[in-house]
Amino acid sequence: KNVQFRAETNITNASWMDPIVPQLRLDTTNPNDNDFNVVIPPIGPFETTEVWANLSIPPGADVQIQDWEIWFTDASSANTGEKARVATKVSINSQYSVRLTSTTSQIALTMDPGESQLLPFTIFNTGNLDSTFQLSSTFSEDLWSGTVQDELGNAITSLFMLKGTSANLNLLISAEQQASPGQVNINIRASRTSGDVVGDTLLTRIIDVPIYRDFDLETSYTLFSDDNGRLFVEGFANEESKSILMSLYNNGNDEESYNISVTNNFPIKYRESGSYVDTLQSPLLDEWGGSWTFFLNLPMPIGLPEGFYEVIVTATNVDDPSLTVSEVIPVEIRQTASVHVETDISDQSYIPGDIAQSMTFEVTNNGNIPDTFNMSLNLPQGMNAQFTNLVNGQLTPVIDSGASYNVTVEFSFDSGVSGNLQMVIIGKSEFDNTVVASGGSTYSVGSSNQWLKILPSQQVIIDDFENEVVLEVTVRNQYSSAQSVSMDIDYGNSSSWYQSRIDSSDRQFVLGTGDDSVRVVTIRFEVTEDTLKNLDSPTFDSEIILWARSDTVSDAAQSNIQIQLRKIIIETNDDTSSGFDFAGAATWLAFIVVIVGGIVVTIRILRSVEEEEDEYANWGQEGYQDSLTSTYQSVISAPTVPSGPPATVPTSMPPQAQEPPTSMPPQAPVKPVPEIAPEQ
Structure with a gap:
């Protein structure tokens, strides 16, 4: 059955038995009782239990021999007495002994890099001999240092102590200036200059170094x-x-x-x-x-x-x-003056010699004050341009900070100019004339034949004034997608000789791709009869320029079409091979006859006037004029004589007929001049 025992212990040195500072201690399975007399919990049959008897020798105990006993008695109700006893002798010899303690926790301090703190500790001379102890400290990391100080703060490296005494000391710890975060182990050691020492000679603590942020x-x-x-x-x-x-x-x-x-x-x-x-x-x-x-x-x-x-x-x-x-x-x-002049992209091609066009360019006041800007143009050769909405032709109105003004430029291109022409628009601040900006645009002028092409055509011969002459010209799309095309003619001075026009259905159209990439454009020519008759030479050569302008991409194509007019020559039926101009000869013959007739009439009038000079001496000028008018009003006027030779002078005279009689043909009698009475 279960048995319960009582354990008891004592030592012959009664001072060690002081219950206030007991030097003896019993440890059993009974956690609630640890003094000199302890009841052990019940033990079953054939079971065992452990009992620990602990003796602590007081610090500084003299050299002595003591008897130490422990015994067990029946603690049941039967109370059958002592059951077992163990006795031993305790011999206290002379020795050097020390104990280091500290009231701090194991992680004793938290220190930032470069910081200094005190670690308190106590040293006990637990030996039974007076002794001098050497005190030192070591660290697990380099550049850490420790200095032992007494209670007054004096640095010490050793301490003389009587047996059984203690001293409260401090270790002044200085952390490394660049200590890394983590834990640093510190050891405080007590030793003798010569000879061994027993006891708790080493005190170990931990210093925590946190992350230091700076x-x-x-x-x-x-x-x-x-x-x-x-x-x-x-x-x-x-x-x-x-x-x-x-x-x-x-x-x-x-x-x-x-x-x-x-x-x-x-x-x-x-x-x-x-x-x-x-x-x-x-x-x-x-x-x-x-x-x-x-x-x-x-x-x-x-x-x-x-x-x-x-x-x-x-x-x-x-x-x-x-x-x-x-x-x-x-x-x-x-205060800041700043200007930005827009750079615009012209998305069309321009025909040289065409009418003037216009574009607007935004001038922005990027300064932080209101400002006016002096505008000017830098033009390439063959381009004409001017501002149309500036003050005095060159100044913008006052533009507030961050605002803008659209300047309008009217421009055209001289005939014969081609290529990419760049117009530069320059704006200069009136507040600060060192502030200048430029913009403008680049214009594709003339034909580039990149995306659009007019295929070559033959020379046009015009020798018929009664019918129109028709020319068909092929325009081809060379762009990757469809484009809208406008056709136009640069007539030059050809309109003085003949008229040319594009069929209305061919003036604007869309060219596709593939099979729809070409278009036949019809041009019609008309000329008058007088133009063909009055040419100065058998042929007259001129040209017109046909333009195809893309309305989709910046491109234009041109084709110079050669035109030849041929003179019309009218010949007689009598001799088409002689080339004799009978009309011109007849004109000269009529002219000679009229001259001779006029001379004869004049001579006769002069003779009649001389015979009757006295009779009519008193006529006034007015009456004489009326008489002449009434007498000769039926005489046919002389024809108008050309001031120069005819347009075509025959190179040889036609064959002459037999000469007429040299005598003049009979003349009609001249009517006498009526008598006019003088005015009363």
Whole structure:
């Protein structure tokens, strides 16, 4: 059956039995009783239990021999007495003994790099001899140091102690200046100069080194202006950006990364674009001085008003966002003149010699003040242009900051000009004449035959005035997709000789691709009879220029069409081979007859006047004129004589008929002049 026993112990040195400071102790399976007399919990049949009797020799105990006993008695109700006893002698010899203790926990201290703290500890001379103990400390990491101090703070390296006494000391610990995060072991050791020492000669504790975070942000002042010690960045609102070099330093004991943010007090419109950094997070920086440089970009946006501003750059620790450092960059924006002249792309081709056309170009005041701009043109040879809506032909109206004005340019191209012609439009600020900008456009003039082509055609011969002459010309699309085409004719001076026109259905059309990529264009020519008759030579050569202009892409094609007019010659039926001009000969013959007849009539009139001179001496001029009129009104007027030879003079005279009689043909009698009485 179960049996219960009582365990008891004692020693002959009664002072060691003091219950207040007991030197004896019994440890059994009964956790609630540990003194000199302990009841052991019941033990079953054939079971065993362990009993520990512990004797602690008091520090400084003299040399002596003591008897130590432990015995077991029946603790049941039967109370059958003692069951077993064990006795031993304890011999206390002379020895050097020491014990080091500390009231701190195992992780005794938490220290930042370079920091100093005190670790308290106590030394006991547990031997029975007076002794001097050497005290020292060691660390598991380099560059750590410890100094033992007494209660007054004096540094000591050794301590004389009477037997059985103790002393409270401190170890002044100095951490490494660049200590890495982690744990550092510290050992405090007590020893004798000579000879061994027993006891707790070593005290071990742990120092915890946390992550130490420290960082700094610096600005390079290379681009700063200095106004009596006031440093600031001076700029103009003209998009001439400034980049300020900044440096970030990690002064902590661990690798760190930092977020970079930028704020400013620019007007709301410019806050986002007014300042920024290219990288918003730094790379991982090494501990103890790892650095990273970056640029603060100040774009100086167009239109930013004149004034003083602040840009703030902030670095924030990624692992601990509560840690930040900032730099304030003062910025001063001055009055700024800036202009932008639009560069437009002309998406059509132009025909040289065509009527003037116009384009508008936007002139923008990018300065931060109202301004007027002086406009001018730089033109290539063969191009004519002028502004049509400027003040005095060259000045824009006043344009507010950020606003714009459309200038209109009227332009044309001389005949015979071809190629890509560039027109440059120049704008100069009236506020600051050093501020100049240019824009403009490039024009494709004439034929390039890249995307559109007119196939060659034959010479046109015109020798018929009664019927139209028709020419068919082929236009081909060489573009990758369909395009709209407009046809036109440059007549030159041909309209003085003949008329030419394009059929109305062929003046504008769409050319496709593949089978639909060609078009036959019909041109009709008309000439008058007089033109063909009055040519100065048997043939007359001229040309017209046929233009095909794309309305889809910037291209045009041209074809010079040669035209030849042939003179019409009218011949008589009598002798078509002689070439004699009977019409011209008849004209000359009639002219001679009229001259001779006129001379005869004049002679007869003069004779009649002489015979009756006295009779009519008193006539007035008016009466004489009336008499002549009434007498000769039936006489046929002489024909008008040409002032020059006929258009065609025969090269030889025609055959002559037999000469007529030399005598004049009989003349009709001349009527006498009636008598006119003088006026009363």
